[in-house]
Amino acid sequence: MNRRSLAALCAIAALASMTALPTQVQAQSWPTGTIRIIVPYAPGGSSDIIARAISQPLSDALKQSVIVENRAGANGNLGADLVSKSKPDGLTLLLCDTGALAISPSVYTKLGFDPSKDLRGVTMLAYAPHMLAVHPSVPANNLKELVELSKKTPINFAVTGMGSAPHLAGVAVERASKANWVYIPYKGGSQAVADTIAGQTHVVMNGMLATLPYVQSGQLKVIGISKAQRMPLVADMPTLAEQGVTEFESGTWQGLLVSNGTPKPIIDRLNAELVKVIRSPEVRSRLVALGAEVVTMRPEEQDRFFNQERARWLKVVTEASIKID
Secondary structure, three states: OOHHHHHHHHHHHHHHHHHHHHHHHHHHHOOOOOEEEEEOOOOOOHHHHHHHHHHHHHHHHHOOOEEEEEOOOHHHHHHHHHHHOOOOOOOEEEEEEHHHHHHHHHHEOOOOOOHHHHEEEEEEEEEEEEEEEEOOOOOOOOHHHHHHHHOOOOEEEEEOOOOOHHHHHHHHHHHHHOOOEEEEEOOOHHHHHHHHHOOOOOEEEEEHHHHHHHHHOOOOEEEEEOOOOOOHHHOOOOEOHHHOOOOOOOEEEEEEEEEOOOOHHHHHHHHHHHHHHHHOHHHHHHHHOOOOEEOOOOHHHHHHHHHHHHHHHHHHHHHHOOOEO
8 A cells, every 4th residue: 555545545444533523522522501391281290290390400410501492382392492593502302192192193284394304312201101180070970971071061171282192182071982072182291280270160180290189189079080990099080991992091191302413422321311210219219209101212213102102192093183373
């Protein structure tokens, strides 16, 4: 090999190492600034509860400030769109109901981003089934009585967000039980629950994490939980499956995502720290007391799960002919 060829090879090798260097350096020095957790819903919902539970422990672990920002609108799509278009540096995180996010491409005719292409999973954090609950004045103590009542008088069903997972779960229950709901749309679970507590709506279906405290305080009356088997925490509360809605299970899957293009070493670091935080005795016990199960996944597992959920809910959306412009 002559001197000129050797010099060319050295130049190529140097260029390759320089190309790889920024990602390596960025991952080693990350995080370099304040981390924002974007919750695409109003305060008080399941995503908001989890975001605030993990923000300080995550800040302690990463030695950086972690702040929670609520960017509600369009069933979580406004906040998700913001994160999908953010700089892929791991400093802007999306914490949301990944089930609802998986539903959006099927429901919305105009969506400014593609969740499967523009966002990458970091880890799942928790799962909580949906609760079907009513205002205490509603003269029904089980699903059969509620269905019969809905055929005699209008029953206003508070929808936590049109096209959301609780909305589609409510549609599935309505179709399976032959009930007759009048859907009243809200911009988030907290307001839907608040109006049901106030008696402005009759029924609400929402994540157990954000709903159980109001059932325990007597402000809402539970009709059923959307799990196949009863939960030890609330063993006296019946499931919807045992009340005739067979093979039915739905819930709120809380996960964390980042914009596509975020370097894998940063995603892996985030995954490792978040798994430690959510599994810590303090955070786990707090969530379990509210009816949530801590569920973690590797990034690639979460991406696969997301696509499975997208296919599962597409069938419900198609059968119910639900579309939002």
